[in-house]
Amino acid sequence: MKRAASEDQLLSWLRGRIPEEATDPLLGDDAALLPRGGPWAVTVDSQIAGIHFDPDLDPAVVARRLLAVNLSDIAATGARPAYAFLALSATPGFDHRRFFSALLADCRRHAVRLAGGDLARQPAATTATLTLLGTLPPGGHRLRRSAAAAGDELWLGGTVGESAAGRRLIDSGARLRGSKVELPEGLSQSSVALRAAARRAVRRHLLPVPQLELGRWLGRQRRAAAIDVSDGLSRDLSRLSRESAVGALVVAEDLPLSDHFLPLCQRIGCDPWELVLGGGEDYVLLFTLPAGRRPPAHFACRRIGEMKASRRLHWTLGGARALLPDRGWDHLSK
Amino acid sequence: MKRAASEDQLLSWLRGRIPEEATDPLLGDDAALLPRGGPWAVTVDSQIAGIHFDPDLDPAVVARRLLAVNLSDIAATGARPAYAFLALSATPGFDHRRFFSALLADCRRHAVRLAGGDLARQPAATTATLTLLGTLPPGGHRLRRSAAAAGDELWLGGTVGESAAGRRLIDSGARLRGSKVELPEGLSQSSVALRAAARRAVRRHLLPVPQLELGRWLGRQRRAAAIDVSDGLSRDLSRLSRESAVGALVVAEDLPLSDHFLPLCQRIGCDPWELVLGGGEDYVLLFTLPAGRRPPAHFACRRIGEMKASRRLHWTLGGARALLPDRGWDHLSK
Numbered sequence: 001m002k003r004a005a006s007e008d009q010l011l012s013w014l015r016g017r018i019p020e021e022a023t024d025p026l027l028g029d030d031a032a033l034l035p036r037g038g039p040w041a042v043t044v045d046s047q048i049a050g051i052h053f054d055p056d057l058d059p060a061v062v063a064r065r066l067l068a069v070n071l072s073d074i075a076a077t078g079a080r081p082a083y084a085f086l087a088l089s090a091t092p093g094f095d096h097r098r099f100f101s102a103l104l105a106d107c108r109r110h111a112v113r114l115a116g117g118d119l120a121r122q123p124a125a126t127t128a129t130l131t132l133l134g135t136l137p138p139g140g141h142r143l144r145r146s147a148a149a150a151g152d153e154l155w156l157g158g159t160v161g162e163s164a165a166g167r168r169l170i171d172s173g174a175r176l177r178g179s180k181v182e183l184p185e186g187l188s189q190s191s192v193a194l195r196a197a198a199r200r201a202v203r204r205h206l207l208p209v210p211q212l213e214l215g216r217w218l219g220r221q222r223r224a225a226a227i228d229v230s231d232g233l234s235r236d237l238s239r240l241s242r243e244s245a246v247g248a249l250v251v252a253e254d255l256p257l258s259d260h261f262l263p264l265c266q267r268i269g270c271d272p273w274e275l276v277l278g279g280g281e282d283y284v285l286l287f288t289l290p291a292g293r294r295p296p297a298h299f300a301c302r303r304i305g306e307m308k309a310s311r312r313l314h315w316t317l318g319g320a321r322a323l324l325p326d327r328g329w330d331h332l333s334k
Numbered sequence: 335m336k337r338a339a340s341e342d343q344l345l346s347w348l349r350g351r352i353p354e355e356a357t358d359p360l361l362g363d364d365a366a367l368l369p370r371g372g373p374w375a376v377t378v379d380s381q382i383a384g385i386h387f388d389p390d391l392d393p394a395v396v397a398r399r400l401l402a403v404n405l406s407d408i409a410a411t412g413a414r415p416a417y418a419f420l421a422l423s424a425t426p427g428f429d430h431r432r433f434f435s436a437l438l439a440d441c442r443r444h445a446v447r448l449a450g451g452d453l454a455r456q457p458a459a460t461t462a463t464l465t466l467l468g469t470l471p472p473g474g475h476r477l478r479r480s481a482a483a484a485g486d487e488l489w490l491g492g493t494v495g496e497s498a499a500g501r502r503l504i505d506s507g508a509r510l511r512g513s514k515v516e517l518p519e520g521l522s523q524s525s526v527a528l529r530a531a532a533r534r535a536v537r538r539h540l541l542p543v544p545q546l547e548l549g550r551w552l553g554r555q556r557r558a559a560a561i562d563v564s565d566g567l568s569r570d571l572s573r574l575s576r577e578s579a580v581g582a583l584v585v586a587e588d589l590p591l592s593d594h595f596l597p598l599c600q601r602i603g604c605d606p607w608e609l610v611l612g613g614g615e616d617y618v619l620l621f622t623l624p625a626g627r628r629p630p631a632h633f634a635c636r637r638i639g640e641m642k643a644s645r646r647l648h649w650t651l652g653g654a655r656a657l658l659p660d661r662g663w664d665h666l667s668k
Contacts (some may be wrong), residue, residue: 008573028479030411030560031377031411033373034375034376036373037372040368041367042365044465046421048455051457052454077367087463120385122459123382123459124458125457131419142367
């Protein structure tokens with residue numbers, strides 16, 4: 001059966017797929033009861049058809065992306081994810097079971113338990129909202145945006161801009177079908193390396209990888225500030241700096257870029273700096289550490305600048321210094 | 335300024351309106367950090383334009399209704415509401431500040447703190463999802479649907495059907511403007527009493543009153559089962575009975591109806607039993623207590639039947655006994 005016949009049938013199907021429900025049921029009451037514990041890190045993030053993903057995207061990918069973007073928020077606090085609550089309002093014909101199968105599989109991978117939710121119909125744009133609760137490991141600090149100080153070094157947990165390039169490719173017709181990325185016609189004459197870069201960008205956009213381990217490492221440091229780059233490096237750096245009441249200087253040449261990023265941007269007609277600074281949905285951690293402190297090499301982080309006492313944000317490119325342009329994703333005005 | 339210029343501006347506006355933010359900030363990081371505590375009752379419920387409310391409904395009423403339906407879920411577990419997380423995706427022109435002002439005012443009234451959320455645009459139907467966390471009072475039991483036993487008496491915390499009558503009136507053109515309900519033309523020749531009943535029904539539908547105190551009283555009883563009637567008495571009784579592995583017999587004549595409910599139904603051309611059994615969105619508690627145990631009189635609850643060992647649901651009307659029709663709101667198939 002592809003579609004759930006009713007909410008109660010879907011609930012019963014779900015309960016049979018969550019092993020813990022047999023001994024410690026959380027689903028099926030008006031509210032789930034979580035055990036005493038904490039402190040809890042709580043985050044909420046939505047994925048909306050036509051805004052965050054293409055309406056014909058596989059519901060399994062929608063589910064995995066929804067969990068990943070919420071896990072990225074939990075990563076930025078240094079917590080360990082624990083419980084998920086889903087509100088899903090879907091347009092007619094939505095394949096609920098495909099969505100839930102993928103969600104439960106990725107929840108298991110991250111030791112997250114789906115503990116409740118709400119199902120509804122939606123007239124036009126499928127909307128999925130996940131609330132994720134994580135616990136701070138005993139003795140772990142909480143990572144905040146406000147802990148940066150002048151003189152700290154500024155780091156990135158991974159490349160930026162690639163996800164936005166992937167979004168442009170999807171806007172031009174690229175699609176993930178099963179595990180294979182189909183590229184737009186226009187790229188068929190490109191080199192093998194460029195097409196591989198384009199496929200990676202599409203995958204990176206649709207299935208971001210939350211940096212949970214890095215977040216927990218940062219949470220064990222004496223002092224670190226962190227934010228996950230969801231709305232663009234420039235905007236999210238501006239938030240971290242504002243909360244910490246400091247400024248920053250970013251060295252453009254030190255920004256980590258994905259393989260073949262510059263030729264890919266050229267091929268799809270995008271300004272690479274536009275994507276790097278303002279593209280967003282990178283879901284890597286942007287963080288600060290006291291000068292001289294380095295994350296372990298296996299995290300492959302890159303130092304991209306330093307925090308300054310003056311509250312302005314600057315960047316240098318080819319030796320010239322300028323104000324960092326305030327670009328990025330605004331959830332209301334765009 | 336009626337519309338928020340950007341997400342960051344709206345966040346800063348919000349922080350200025352939540353007194354606790356000054357000393358113990360929860361907003362503004364990737365996730366909020368809640369103190370150690372619990373056990374936590376967690377519920378999630380959405381309000382979607384075109385499904386749960388008319389797209390031209392005052393955003394302040396949308397906000398109050400959203401909080402009320404979630405509080406009703408918390409009431410059904412016997413918990414005390416504590417923290418709210420909002421995911422709001424609104425269509426262009428939505429008055430965010432009007433929405434948030436009303437939400438914060440009603441949060442204060444219930445000692446709920448808005449602790450985080452997510453804002454987005456929505457192409458077609460404004461969708462608001464609230465996650466609400468409540469704490470169980472120390473020593474309080476958790477109310478569950480599964481605690482009913484054969485021989486228990488079945489109770490309702492208030493009238494049913496009135497909200498559904500209100501929805502029909504809204505479908506026919508009734509509107510809440512400020513604090514005044516405007517009725518459809520067709521009711522202008524009706525009696526003063528009938529028009530007053532119609533106005534109450536519209537208000538009841540738009541602004542339900544969660545039964546938090548009753549829920550906490552039930553949570554202090556040695557044994558009680560409870561559910562909030564959101565999808566219709568018949569469907570929600572069926573859920574409570576199934577979770578408890580018992581049946582029920584409802585006495586139709588004992589069902590509490592609002593003043594002038596029957597003439598109102600006649601006037602708007604509805605079968606009253608259809609609304610009473612299957613209308614839904616009543617947001618009163620349906621609960622069981624061991625025989626002879628009564629809730630305090632000030633809750634104005636009504637005993638409407640009893641639980642049976644046979645797992646069927648029956649009702650009697652005019653002395654005749656029949657299977658209770660399986661009516662009600664299904665969030666997926668309707």
